[in-house]
Amino acid sequence: xRHGARPKNRMVRYAAVAALVAAPLVTVxxxxxxxxxxxxxxxxxxxxxxxxxxxxxxxPAAGTDNTINVFVGxxxxxxxxxAEVEGKVVTxxxxxxxxxxxxxxxxxxxxxGSQVAPPPGTDHVTVGGAVDVVTNNRVQIGGGxxxxxxxxxxxxxxxxxxxxxGPGAARQDPEAIEPYLGLGTVIKGDSTCMAxxxxxxxxxxxxxxxxxxxxxxxMRQIFNVDRNIGSDTAAADIVFAGxxxxxxxxxxxxxxxxxxxxxxxxxxxxxxxxxxxxxLLMWNFPAATSATISGGAQFQGSIMAGNSAGTLTVSTPGAxxxxxxxxxxxQTGTAGTEIHAYPFNGDLPTCxxxxxxxxxxxxxxxxxxxxxxxxxxxxxxxxxxTPEPTEEPTHGERPAPEPSRHKPTGPLAExxxxxxxxxxxxxxxxxxxxAVGVVLARRSRRRH
Numbered sequence: 001x002r003h004g005a006r007p008k009n010r011m012v013r014y015a016a017v018a019a020l021v022a023a024p025l026v027t028v029x030x031x032x033x034x035x036x037x038x039x040x041x042x043x044x045x046x047x048x049x050x051x052x053x054x055x056x057x058x059x060p061a062a063g064t065d066n067t068i069n070v071f072v073g074x075x076x077x078x079x080x081x082x083a084e085v086e087g088k089v090v091t092x093x094x095x096x097x098x099x100x101x102x103x104x105x106x107x108x109x110x111x112x113g114s115q116v117a118p119p120p121g122t123d124h125v126t127v128g129g130a131v132d133v134v135t136n137n138r139v140q141i142g143g144g145x146x147x148x149x150x151x152x153x154x155x156x157x158x159x160x161x162x163x164x165x166g167p168g169a170a171r172q173d174p175e176a177i178e179p180y181l182g183l184g185t186v187i188k189g190d191s192t193c194m195a196x197x198x199x200x201x202x203x204x205x206x207x208x209x210x211x212x213x214x215x216x217x218x219m220r221q222i223f224n225v226d227r228n229i230g231s232d233t234a235a236a237d238i239v240f241a242g243x244x245x246x247x248x249x250x251x252x253x254x255x256x257x258x259x260x261x262x263x264x265x266x267x268x269x270x271x272x273x274x275x276x277x278x279x280l281l282m283w284n285f286p287a288a289t290s291a292t293i294s295g296g297a298q299f300q301g302s303i304m305a306g307n308s309a310g311t312l313t314v315s316t317p318g319a320x321x322x323x324x325x326x327x328x329x330x331q332t333g334t335a336g337t338e339i340h341a342y343p344f345n346g347d348l349p350t351c352x353x354x355x356x357x358x359x360x361x362x363x364x365x366x367x368x369x370x371x372x373x374x375x376x377x378x379x380x381x382x383x384x385x386t387p388e389p390t391e392e393p394t395h396g397e398r399p400a401p402e403p404s405r406h407k408p409t410g411p412l413a414e415x416x417x418x419x420x421x422x423x424x425x426x427x428x429x430x431x432x433x434x435a436v437g438v439v440l441a442r443r444s445r446r447r448h
Contacts, residue, residue: 035350037190040068040088041183041324044116044343052114054275055268055298055320055340061148062115066122069341073184073308073326075129080315080332084110087341088118090180091329094129097160102136108150109143109165113340114320117148120166124150128177131170133160142168153177184308184326191306191326193351195252195286199224201242208234212251214242220347221249228255230262235295238265240273248346249301250282258290266297268320274300278320280346285312293319294333302344314339 039045044052046064053062069087070076076091079098084106097105108124109117118124124141131154133139142149142165149166152158153176162170200222201214210229214221221243230236243249253259261283266274274281281301285291291305292313302321305312312325315333320340323329331337 036347037344040066040180041071041186042067042322042343043345046119048343049114049116052116052279052342054270055114055278055300055342056112056318056338057115058112059115061117061145064119065116065341065343066119067343068180068183068322068324070323070329070339071180071183071187071325072329073187074311074328076127076329076331078105078331081334081336082331083336083338084113085331085339086110086113086117087339088122088124090126090177090183092128092177092181092184093328094132095125095127095154096132096134097137097139098132098134099137102134102138104138104140106143107139107141107152109141109148110338110340111144113338114342116341117142118150120147120149122150123153123176124168125152126176126180127152127154128174128181130154130156131158131160131162133162135160137161138163140164142166183324187304187324187326188306188308189351190348191284191286191304193349194222194250194282194284194304195224195254195306196351197222197224197250197252197349208237210236210238212238212240212249214240214244214247214249216242217244219244219247220349221247222252223250224252224254226255228260228262229253230260230295232260232262235262235264238263238274240277243277246280248280248282248348249277250284250346250348252284252286253288253291254286257288258292259285259288260291261293262295263299264296266300266316266320268298268300268318272300275320277301278342279344281321282344282346282348285310288312296335302342 036042044065044067046066048065049063053059065087067088068090070085070089072091075093075096077096077098080100082099082105087108089107099105131152138161140163141152144165146166149164149168151168152162152170153173154170155172155174155177158170158172200218200220201212203223203225204211204213212223229238240249253261266272268275278300283301283303285305287307288305289307289310291310292315293299293303294315297316298318298320299316300320303312303319303323305325305327308326310327311330312327313330313332314323315337317333317335318338318340320342322342322344323339331339
């Protein structure tokens with residue numbers, strides 16, 4: 001096909017991407033510094049509703065978002081009765097849709113979700129390799145209102161039934177994936193960095209009640225969990241306590257393989273604690289070769305998996321947040337598994353001088369006083385599943401995106417716990433730099 005025709009150009013592009021990803025992150029007095037994920041990852045970019053409709057939402061279109069909602073550094077497989085994935089989807093290798101008994105799988109625009117889709121006329125789905133929609137399956141891109149249309153770009157081959165709303169179409173375009181090839185490295189670095197942070201809180205377990213208790217004041221709450229949450233036979237009820245308003249919450253799943261979160265906590269309805277936490281909640285699987293999120297919940301919060309040779313399986317009725325996987329993604333389940341488009345607005349640590357991992361103490365067999373657990377399940381439509389290894393790992397330091405596109409949130413005092421006091425003789429210099437930083441941050445906010 002179009003392979004091999006322009007090897008020199010390809011090498012130049014790969015070199016440029018590699019150089020961009022390798023660029024060091026410039027920091028100012030950087031111990032304990034925090035940053036939001038930069039476009040095309042993280043917060044919403046576009047006609048963004050504020051606030052996002054509470055999940056799951058089946059009303060009219062609520063806006064547009066050009067940020068990637070699901071990134072897969074390897075292959076993306078849909079099996080079981082998975083139903084849909086909302087928002088912009090990028091997978092570096094292959095996309096395979098092979099649902100049990102066949103049926104429809106929606107991409108980009110969905111029936112129930114945030115109803116914030118990629119901008120009309122853009123690539124709602126970008127696949128670096130092959131697209132295989134197995135016999136008796138159908139994939140629809142765009143949908144509902146014909147004005148909410150989008151395209152599919154793929155790298156090698158395309159087979160099976162693809163349906164588009166409006167003038168949307170599939171096109172073979174091996175170069176479409178190139179701007180995204182460095183993102184697996186970014187995700188690996190961010191995931192590793194989060195796992196290197198010292199815990200600010202602890203996990204306690206009594207029966208099926210898992211209580212995460214923060215320190216009550218840090219604006220980045222870290223939980224390093226060295227065991228599974230729930231089990232193959234019992235779903236966990238999850239509660240958070242001691243979390244300040246506006247704090248980013250990171251749960252590092254650092255236990256041995258295979259790693260499991262099985263929970264029925266998360267309804268998406270008003271008053272649900274995890275629904276309120278969703279935009280600032282990150283579940284991180286830094287090294288797992290096999291990680292699974294299951295149970296009867298509308299799972300709240302974004303998900304990051306840093307092992308480029310690993311596979312993340314999502315089988316909950318809903319997952320509300322970004323899904324960023326350096327390896328493979330399997331979307332499956334028996335009750336219409338859906339991934340909905342919700343941004344991650346939290347601040348992540350930057351590394352280079354971060355402390356080494358410190359797992360939260362193994363859960364005590366005594367309860368931790370806390371609000372009663374949210375439980376509830378939100379069923380959803382149908383389809384999803386299967387993967388394979390990929391991409392090159394990295395470490396620690398986050399590559400530098402364009403500085404003007406970072407969008408810090410909250411005052412300087414809330415950018416992280418454990419900031420060191422400046423040396424007396426440097427106070428004036430740091431004050432001046434701080435003033436410049438505030439101006440740049442305000443300009444950056446206005447751009448979003």
